[in-house]
Amino acid sequence: MLAALAMAATAASLIGEPGCQTRCGDVDIPYPFGIVTSNGGVNCSLPGFEISCARTGNGSAVAPVLAGTDIAVLNLSVMPRPQARVLLPVAWQCFNSTGDSTGKSYGTVRFNADGVYRISDTHNELFVLGCNTLMYTNSGPPGRYKYTFYTGCMTFCNDSGSAQDGKCAGVGCCHVDIPPGLTDNWMQFGSTSTWSHADQEFSPCDYGFIVERGYYSFKASDLTTMPVNQTMPLRLDWAIRSGGNSSSTSMSCAAAAKKNKPQYACVSDHSECVNSSNGPGYFCNCTQGYEGNPYIVNGCTNINECARPTEYPCHGVCRDTEGSYECKCRAGYQNDGNPKEQPCSPKFPLAAQLALGITLGISLLIVAILLTLMVIHKRRMNEYFRKNGGSALQKVESIKIFTKDELNKITKNNSEVLGQGGFGKVYKGTLEDSSMVAVKSSIEVNEERKEDFTNEVTIQSQMIHRNILKLVGCCLEVDVPMLVYEFAAKGSLQDVLHGDGTHSRLPIPLDLRLEIAIGSAEGLRYMHSFTNHTIRHGDVKPDNILIDDKWIPKISDFGLSKLLKVDNYIATMVIGCMSYIDPVFMKTGLLTQKSDVYSFGAVLLELITRKKIVYGKNSSLIIEFCRLYDKEGSGRAMFDEDIATEENIFILEQIGKLAIECLKDDVNDRPDMNEVAEQLVMLRRDMKYGKAQNKSPRQFEGIATSDSPRSFATDTTSSSAAISLPSATPSREFPDL
Structure with missing residues (x-):
């Protein structure tokens, strides 16, 4: 055992050629890598694998770099996969406010002079950051085009709020896999004539880089804060290309094995040659049951599998052997198969076996019953799913x-x-x-x-x-x-206005009530104008207007409160509160978008009076408000006292008049939701700029204003409105590769 431990210790320290420095800073330097100038003229590395051990920027420590470059080396490995983990620069281009370029860098570095490195396609990915840009990299000899392949992606942003943290699917950020065979970090930029970068302060620079998979997660702030001198870690695959001399001919395992021993890199006993899957050349591995450095004589040493039960399981007694291990059941136990794969079982007498058999039989019966019940339950759920x-x-x-x-x-x-x-x-x-x-x-x-x-x-x-x-x-x-x-954290508008067991009756200022009215109207307007479908809510009331934690109203309980086909105006069944339902629908069964307008008018009355639709002993809010308005030409007597101040009266009167317009008996006299939303937006503008004072009542003409959040083409004779969306679309032309 002592001899085995001594041999293992010797093999563990044998990672470089004798007399060569095998560590720089915190990084091991295993052969075929070697530090330049180590021990004078000693050949410490194979060609192309030279490492310089240089002082850091402040001179306080040493760190390895690829020889002849300033590329920092983070880690070097020879098994099980030959890789070098390094830091490479990010490519970038920046623009001023007029869209003119202020500088760029292609991220080009010379790290592959001897052709031993390939950027790993399995462990890296390519990222592009920016707005309205295309970046790509390329490699390989000429073919149909200048290079064998081109790989990259394109990003787009509509405005400063487009990009989102963690979202890298084309808006402010995109990423793609890379193919094998990539030999450098050189990024190329698409033509700036495709999209202008003018007035794009939310993304003044574009960035492109290859990075270790899983290392980078996109943050929208990177579009403005990422430094242009940023570096990213990535993994390089490497392979032996020649036999240890200056020949540039790439070798395969078959060709290398024919060379003399000094030219063949796999020099350790129990080593094997593997053809590289990423570019030309080969690399060496220790054979199964061995580990270490196959590029050094006696570098591959036996693994003690028994000390690694997770990797090499044994359900019995384990004994290490050269290149493998034995596993046998301990005394009194047996295994008809392989104890490396299956547990050993005790050798029972006949009585114990009978008892065990009976127990197992009962257990299997219980399991069978449970499985049957599970199958029945699964079938029932599948039937529900289909139904x-x-x-x-x-x-x-x-x-x-x-x-x-x-x-x-x-x-x-x-x-x-x-x-x-x-x-x-x-x-x-x-x-x-x-x-x-x-x-x-x-x-x-x-x-x-x-x-x-x-x-x-x-x-x-x-x-x-x-x-x-x-x-x-x-x-x-x-x-x-x-x-x-x-x-919706704050519950329904019904809860907010009138309170219930969990909500107290809190003061609500007029501007907040107006915002709730505008948001609710915008939601109904969207439903009425949704694509080519005819959507009618059919049950608009405060219970079905929910309020989130930011006081944003949300229309809810639509569509499924009725069974109504999208091309049919006759509702066969509507479940809703009778006090809010359009009287025309009650008489005819004809449910139109003007029916929602009627119900929304009732909601407006509740907002400005803070009275329930049926209040007191048996008073109808709609009837009493309309009667008061007909008698006095004003609804002031019924306005909520909390908001019925002199500076608010004009706005309250206008909302009350709009509500009465919505409640007209003749559906043709009612405005549509386009007009309702626009009138409310104009009132918000009046309130915002203090124009409500000393102003004559406004006639409701349904004219869109510049305050409207979007433009609508409205046909008052139709039950739907078509949304007019912006037509500006960026050019789809791509620069020639």
């Missing part, structure tokens, strides 16, 4: 399908109840990213309703708007589908 339209919904990329187990984990088995929804309780949940969600029951789905349900869920998942409650996903492995929505 609830899972085959169609799992093809929709914008919605996540949660399993029943995932949903139970999210809600902690429905441990926290938020409230009571139209079809059951609403539960609080937490996703894996710690974001909060609300989980609620949907309608019960059968074959007749399946298509309606899947259509509504699909449309909901595709409606992305800050004032529409986002549908995160659904669970279909239950009898009644469960829907997962984003969480």
Whole structure:
């Protein structure tokens, strides 16, 4: 044992040629690498593997660099994969405010003069940072083009808020894998004529670099703060290209083995030659059961497998052998197979075997019963999944399908109840990213309703708007589908205005109420103008307007509160509060977008009076306000006293008049949601710039203002409006490679 330990210690210290320095700073320098000028004329490295041991910038310590360069070496390895971990510079180009270039660097460094290195394609990736730019690298001899291959990617930004931390998929940041055979760090920039960099202070520079996979994570702040002299770590594969002389001919294992011993790099016993998978040449490994440095005589030494049970398992008694190990069951135990792979079992007498057999039989029966129950349960969940339209919904990329187990984990088995929804309780949940969600029951789905349900869920998942409650996903492995929505921390507008068991009646200033009205109107306007579909909410009321922690309103409970096909105006069933429902719909069953306008008018009255839709003993807010307005030409007597100040009266009167317009009996006399939203935005402007004082009442003409957040082309004779989006699209032309 002492002899074996001494041999192992000798082999561990034998990483370089005798008489050569094998460490620089904190980095080991194993042969075929060697430090230049070590011990005079001693040949301490193979050609191309020279290392300089240089002083750091402040001269306080030494650190290795590739000889003839200033490229810092972080680590060198010979087994199991020959690699060098180094720091290479980042390529960059910068621009001034007019879009003119102020400087650039291609990141070019000379680290591969002897051709022994290749940038590892398996351990590195290429990143491009910036806005409106294209960068790429290339390598290989000429072929159809100047180089064998080109690899890179393109980024784009719309404005300073486009890029997001951790998101590197083309907006401010992109990354791609690299192919094998890349021999340098040279990055090239696409033509600056494709997109202008003028007035792009949020991204004054573009950056391109190859970096060790998993090392870099994108931060939006890097677009403005990354220094131009930045370096990044990456891994270089290396291989023996020649036989130890100045020949530049690349050798394979077959060719190298024919050379004389001094020219063949795999000199240790128990070593083997491996052809490089990244470029020409070969490298050496110790054979199975051995480790060390195969480039040094006697560098490969036996592994004591018994000391490494994780790598070399043994379920019995382990004994090390040269190049391998033995594993046998200990006395009194047996194994019909291989104790390296399977545990040994005791040698039992017949009675013990019978008892064990009976026990195992009962256990197997229990397991079989449990498996049968699991299969039945799985079939039931699969049937629910099919019944609830899972085959169609799992093809929709914008919605996540949660399993029943995932949903139970999210809600902690429905441990926290938020409230009571139209079809059951609403539960609080937490996703894996710690974001909060609300989980609620949907309608019960059968074959007749399946298509309606899947259509509504699909449309909901595709409606992305800050004032529409986002549908995160659904669970279909239950009898009644469960829907997962984003969480609104402050509850509903009903709770905020009127309070309940968990909400106190807090003061709400007029400007905040106006913002809630504008956001709610914008959400309904978006629904009414959503793509080519005709979306009607059908149940607009304060209970269905949720408020998040930043007081942003979110329209909720739409689509699934009714069974209504998108091309059908007649609602066969609507579940909602009768006090908010359009009287025209009550008489005719005709549900249009003007029905939502009527309900929204009632919401406006609640916002400015802070009275419930039915208040007192049995007073109707709509009837009483309209009666007061007809009698006195003003709703001042019913305004909430908390906000009915002289400076607010003009705005309150205008909101009240707008509400009355929405509540007109004739649907043709009601404004659409475009006009409603625009009038509210104009009132916000008036309040913001102090124009509400001494101003005559404004007629509601439905004219868009410059304050409007987006332009709409409105047809008042139609039930929908088409959104006019910006048409500016960057050029798709690419520079010639």
